Amino acid sequence: MESLKDQAAIVGIGETVYTRDSGRSELSMAVEAAKTAIADAGLEPKDIDGIVKFTADSTPQGELAACLGIPYLRYYGELGPLGGAACGLVIQAAMAVSRGLANNVVIYRSVNGRSGARYGSGVVTTRRGEGNAAFTEPYGLLVPGQSSALRARRHMHEFGTTERHYGAVALAFRKHACLNPRAIMYGRPITMEDYLNAKMFFDPLRIFDCALEADGANAFVVTSAERASDIKHRPVYIMGSAQALPAASGGSGRSWDDSGASWLAPELFGGAGVTPKDIDVIGFYDHFSTVIITKLEDYGFCQRGEGGPFVEEGRIELGGEIPVNTSGGHLSEAYLQGMNQIIEVVRQLRGDSHAQVENAELGLVDSGDGAGALILRR
Amino acid sequence: MTSAQFPLPVPNLDNQEFFDKCREHRLVLRRCRDCALFSHPPRPNCLNCASDNLEWVESKGRGVVYTFTITRQPVSRAFEGRLPWAVVDVKLEEGVHLISNLVDCDPEEIEIGMAVEVVFEEVNAEITLPKFKRVS
Numbered sequence A: 001m002e003s004l005k006d007q008a009a010i011v012g013i014g015e016t017v018y019t020r021d022s023g024r025s026e027l028s029m030a031v032e033a034a035k036t037a038i039a040d041a042g043l044e045p046k047d048i049d050g051i052v053k054f055t056a057d058s059t060p061q062g063e064l065a066a067c068l069g070i071p072y073l074r075y076y077g078e079l080g081p082l083g084g085a086a087c088g089l090v091i092q093a094a095m096a097v098s099r100g101l102a103n104n105v106v107i108y109r110s111v112n113g114r115s116g117a118r119y120g121s122g123v124v125t126t127r128r129g130e131g132n133a134a135f136t137e138p139y140g141l142l143v144p145g146q147s148s149a150l151r152a153r154r155h156m157h158e159f160g161t162t163e164r165h166y167g168a169v170a171l172a173f174r175k176h177a178c179l180n181p182r183a184i185m186y187g188r189p190i191t192m193e194d195y196l197n198a199k200m201f202f203d204p205l206r207i208f209d210c211a212l213e214a215d216g217a218n219a220f221v222v223t224s225a226e227r228a229s230d231i232k233h234r235p236v237y238i239m240g241s242a243q244a245l246p247a248a249s250g251g252s253g254r255s256w257d258d259s260g261a262s263w264l265a266p267e268l269f270g271g272a273g274v275t276p277k278d279i280d281v282i283g284f285y286d287h288f289s290t291v292i293i294t295k296l297e298d299y300g301f302c303q304r305g306e307g308g309p310f311v312e313e314g315r316i317e318l319g320g321e322i323p324v325n326t327s328g329g330h331l332s333e334a335y336l337q338g339m340n341q342i343i344e345v346v347r348q349l350r351g352d353s354h355a356q357v358e359n360a361e362l363g364l365v366d367s368g369d370g371a372g373a374l375i376l377r378r
Numbered sequence B: 001m002t003s004a005q006f007p008l009p010v011p012n013l014d015n016q017e018f019f020d021k022c023r024e025h026r027l028v029l030r031r032c033r034d035c036a037l038f039s040h041p042p043r044p045n046c047l048n049c050a051s052d053n054l055e056w057v058e059s060k061g062r063g064v065v066y067t068f069t070i071t072r073q074p075v076s077r078a079f080e081g082r083l084p085w086a087v088v089d090v091k092l093e094e095g096v097h098l099i100s101n102l103v104d105c106d107p108e109e110i111e112i113g114m115a116v117e118v119v120f121e122e123v124n125a126e127i128t129l130p131k132f133k134r135v136s
Ligand SMILES: [Zn+2]
Pocket: B032, B033, B034, B035, B036, B037, B046, B047, B048, B049, B050, B051
């Protein structure tokens, strides 16, 4: 069986500004991001014949096509649930372009995540006591931060992870955001003292541990490796890819101890033929600071239980051993459900980041709790 | 007075028995007759061997706090008037985990490993929730 390795590339990226109150429709932001990505690839909207979407996104593929002047799509698809779809959508697009189902596929995410329905308040994720939520929501387990806090508290208990470890993640990403004028937290540095003095939201998680809900849109264009050589930018190839959907836990049990990342890592690295040591830069989906520590363990950048000490001493900062979320990530750039991390890693591999990792050749990005992941190469 | 309620369980065909037994102040779990695995929440099949040959078994209702979190800010309207709010994951002796709350326990006193046992809180005529109290 022919693998997807190096069969497709991300050739265009686009993003709107990130704000707390866009005053615009999600459709209009999606169109802006898509147009920017298409132009960045040196293409015209009419070159796009495939569009794939987050199930959670309010903009249908056909609406986006209409606003781009595309008469019909040869390929369309979507992936849910909620936030963890971005890498899986890249995989769909890579399959489509490498098998001739489409020439150029747009992936997009547009969300008024601050001025509209906010993930942090639970309105997006609540199930009104139905299904397995009958065993969680009646007890006041209502918002995503609480679930991450349950995992974080257990990690502290088992491995001696400390609040300062979570703080080190928040500080690293804030430092990166302060190099990135697009970041909502640009120009707003924080210290460990600020972190420790901040309001506790979901003990042991503070406000600085939580994704920065934002309004904005991201898009990129995926094309076949063959076509990518004619594109104006240096293409970023999809070298490795994997998805993992762990069996549902119903909000209890094993979900506190593992994630999709631990399942998909062997296929991700094996398929690409590389190891964690080969990765130059990471773009992790950081809905909460605490997941960075478990992801570093699950992907094999350190041993299980060692994620806390690993993030100290600037190891995940620019200039450190393995820089993570060099645009500020969801904590300090904006929460665009894993899309903005992919855009930043593409930028890194083109050599265009505001926090450029010297000679970056390989990047790892992921979605959700490891719902999907990619290894990208320049 | 709290301004908004937490959602109440909406029982379905797979878990109605669990909530019926809660009304009788009995905590029941699914157990596989083929491989003896306990599971929760209730599902029609075994999580280990996929068998649908399951029975309902009454739990001893004893366990320990496996992990917990305390919500301290009114992140949604449902928390107004009830902060700080502690959610616990209890690991029962049967090996399954339940999300719940501790009754008669100051949130600041909760610790991982604390021994707990089930109690029942009658919410209305239809719904009784299993909660837990500290055992000394
Ligand atoms: Zn079984």
